Amino acid sequence: MKLRNFVVLMLFSSIGEFAFAQGFVQTQASPSGKIVLHFQLSAQGIPSYRIDFLGKPIIAPSKLGLFLESGQLNQGFKLIQNSSTTFDESWQPVWGEVASIRNHYNELKVKLENTTGQVEITFRVFDDGIGFRYGLLGKAGQTGELSVMEEQSEFAMTGDHTAWWQPGDWDSNEHTYTTSPISKIDGRVYLKETSISTQFIPDYRACQTPIAMRTTTGVHLAIHEAALVNFPAMQLNVNPATRTFTAFLVPGAALWRKAIVPVGFQTPWRVVLISPDAPGLLASKLILNLNEPCKIADVSWIKPTKYVGIWWEMHLGKSTWDYGGTQTGQSAQGSTGHGRHGATTANTQKYIDFAAEHGFNGVLVEGWNTGWEDWFGKWKEDVFDFQTPYPDYDLKGLAKYSLERGAPIIVHHETSGSATGYEKHIDKAFDLMQSLDLHAIKSGYVGRIIPKGEWHDGQWMINHYNRVLEKAAAKKIMVDAHEPVRPTGLHRTYPNFLASEATRGNEFNAWSVGNPPEHETILPFTRGLGGPIDYTPGVFNIKFSEYKPSPNEYQVHTTLAKQLALYVTLYSPLQMAADLPEHYQKHLDAFQFIKDVAVDWDDTRILAAAIGDFIVTARKAKGSPNWFLGAITDELARAQSVKLSFLPAGKTFVATIYEDAPDAHWKNNPTAYRIRKVEVNSTSVLTLKLAAGGGAAVSLLPKE
Known part of the structure; x- marks a missing residue:
């Protein structure tokens, strides 16, 4: 209306x-x-x-x-x-x-x-x-x-x-x-x-x-x-x-x-x-x-999503995108692979079961389709057809299983920068998804663009990104675009455009100098102004030294508590619990916040902020009395006093506070956290002590 x-x-x-x-x-x-x-x-x-x-x-x-x-x-x-x-x-x-x-x-x-x-x-x-x-x-x-x-x-x-x-x-x-x-x-x-x-x-x-x-x-x-x-x-x-x-x-x-x-x-x-x-x-x-109103008549199929997936383990080096030992999809069918492929039927079932057990409604699977052995570093048009699975991946069986378990597969479409190659196959790829009753993709544009001479941000590619959105809308498919141009509010016109990366995401912490502790305190004021960010938060195994040859060379540059707070401070209707299931099993008490936090909202309050220093945000879940609060800081420890005046007057809430332990530090002691509960109301003031590179996440649920 x-x-x-x-x-x-x-x-x-x-x-x-x-x-x-x-x-x-x-x-x-x-x-x-x-x-x-x-x-x-x-x-x-x-x-x-x-x-x-x-x-x-x-x-x-x-x-x-x-x-x-x-x-x-x-x-x-x-x-x-x-x-x-x-x-x-x-x-x-x-x-x-x-x-x-x-x-x-x-x-x-x-x-x-x-x-x-x-x-x-x-x-x-x-x-x-x-x-x-x-x-x-x-x-x-x-x-x-x-x-x-x-x-x-x-x-x-x-x-x-x-x-x-x-x-x-x-x-x-x-x-x-x-x-x-x-x-x-x-x-x-x-x-x-x-x-x-x-x-x-x-x-x-x-x-x-x-x-x-x-x-x-x-x-x-x-x-x-x-x-x-x-x-x-x-x-x-x-x-x-x-x-x-x-x-x-x-x-x-x-x-x-x-x-x-x-x-x-x-x-x-x-x-x-x-x-x-x-x-x-x-x-x-x-x-x-300033964007045009929604152009999609029936939006009932568009669902904000909280998901897990086969992705972070590849960035850690635990498994690979490619099946191994082949150069073409045809030869892959007769190969036994190298044994480190991540998107296997058994591994995908494990993620689907984990998602179903904990209430997530999506499972991203990367590396499911043939072509990964023959793309990185090459500038060629035909790499992927987005339809042919590797021999160890039961595409139809897994699609059916994911729907039965209430955690539908999010299909990965990595274009390798070949936009013309993607457009050649996209209609059949989307038809395949429709036949499997799957309604979400994560697209990728890693590499130099084809047509040769075009850039990621030029007119030809802008039109390509938008053609994909329009085709996806016609097929009732939601889109999470990675490596595209910065968003400009088109998700009003095409709300199937749930989110995009278009920034330096959490994965850079796995294999580069990483993202400095101030990074997430700048993102909402820059990249975030144009649209939701698929930042992939929720990494609990901060150091992951068991997966890297040089311990302590790589790590996530936050505390565990800050990873929780990002679900509130970095807005997106598409939020990933990025870490491996076994890492969440070790911290099920902290994992509870990721399970509880909403991804769609009726109200948002920016309670305090200084670009590059700190942000405190509170959000009210869609159609619910529940509020969630996130507070993050840069490399400096600080205390934040948070007035809860946004709560309805006369109501008592139970605040569950997930915060940095007194000795927490993003580099020296990132996984030290504590959880406490306190009853609050609209006159209450919370004092949140944020460690260097740290944060705090709070769920505010009405007292029963």
Whole structure:
């Protein structure tokens, strides 16, 4: 159900030469007036904007425009038309952090024309930021396609803010984050990165979005995009002297041409989030609101999922993805393999039984299909057909067994970067899943992209990711995408897009320098702004030295208690209990929190946060009185006092607190934890002591 209020406030059309000669200025305030957008068209016909927040400039004058192959759309404009409207609705997401979302903004549209053609710039001004996009209208009567060469949208900062950023990599978003002033953004700090299989950073003065910032007065900003469809991903080039970011579109195989779009095309939204504090960034639903409503009529089959799977054991080296000793699927059928294959029938049954016993409703199986011996490090199109299982994997029998046990298999589709190869087989692969009554995939894009010359974040691949979502929706299949572009809120339009990786996930701790303790305190304010993260938390065997040749060289850079807290602080309707079943058997008391915690929510409260330092989040389970709370910190130990005023007044709850032991430490003593229970109500205050790299998880259940 949606509640709408759409009112035309003013309309000015056919603006004459006098207005153009003098320049043109139009303001548009947000509904409460907190944010004011100023659009200006100079006497030279150059469009720009600036933003005020609480009466003070927060974005300095910034130019607008694009470059087409047919000419420039950034100067020499005349104003043809402008209009202002207001819009107010409430809508209910299929799943999410809250049960209802308000979409309330004031909109300004300006239509401009120069010798190249017409462009319509639309601004939507919310109380927590703005979005703007370009409508490429072409010349009068023009049809066909337009070639976009580059975008000029600027974001001029009013100071040398502290920024949390990743480099402008066209092929990977799996880097750690750097904290620095804007003027010190320099991708050369990533020259020593060796753990990412595919990366390309051509400009050290560029960064990816989302990027988060904090001013000296504590105002927080983030720049990203929304509704990325049929267009390249936007990166930002940085001018350190002026602290100005300028949009840069990731190219395709033709490096000089960034996109080909039809006349009338609307670009993705360019987004600036603005908040007086860090929690406000996480509470914003602006990016979701800039996406189109749900396009799937029947959403009954879309289910938030808590899952286990055959995955982490391969990263540890206990087993392998490949069957072994073969080069093709055909020869695999006559081979006995090397004996270390992970996705066997017996091993899969073990995971299905474990999931069923503990109430999980999904089992991921990686390495089930032929082709793994012949893909890594190779740039070839035909590696996997996504239909042929290894000889030791009973695909049909296991699918049936998983459904009987209430823990359906999540089918792994690793493309090896060959998007054309995937599209060749995807219809038959999805038909196979339908015949098995399986409704979820985890896709992967490890490796250099095919078609050759394309990048993970260029227009061709953006369209590929979206084609997969649309095909999956038609076949009633949910998608968890790994190694894709950063999400931009498309899960509103396609709620079968449950989650994606698109970041440096937990697996990097298994075989690289790992993720620093601050990593998870930055992710929600950067990558997490665009959509849910399949981060794969829940590792209990933190050191895993029994699986590695060099003890203590690798480990997860958190405490066990922090791994529990991540189920609350890192939002996703798709959450994995990533560790091996035998490791959970040793800590069943702590494992209880993973069993209890929800994955779909009616309410979310960001109780305290400082980017890169700590986060405290509380969430109310969907259709339930139960609340869950997570608190995490960086490499510094700290105490957090948490007011429970979000609980209903007059009700008593039992708080089960899973916390770091007094001597816990992410490196020296990561598995030391304790569990305590206390009765609380809405006036109670919990004091949570977080170890270095630690955290605390709390379940709050009504007292019976």
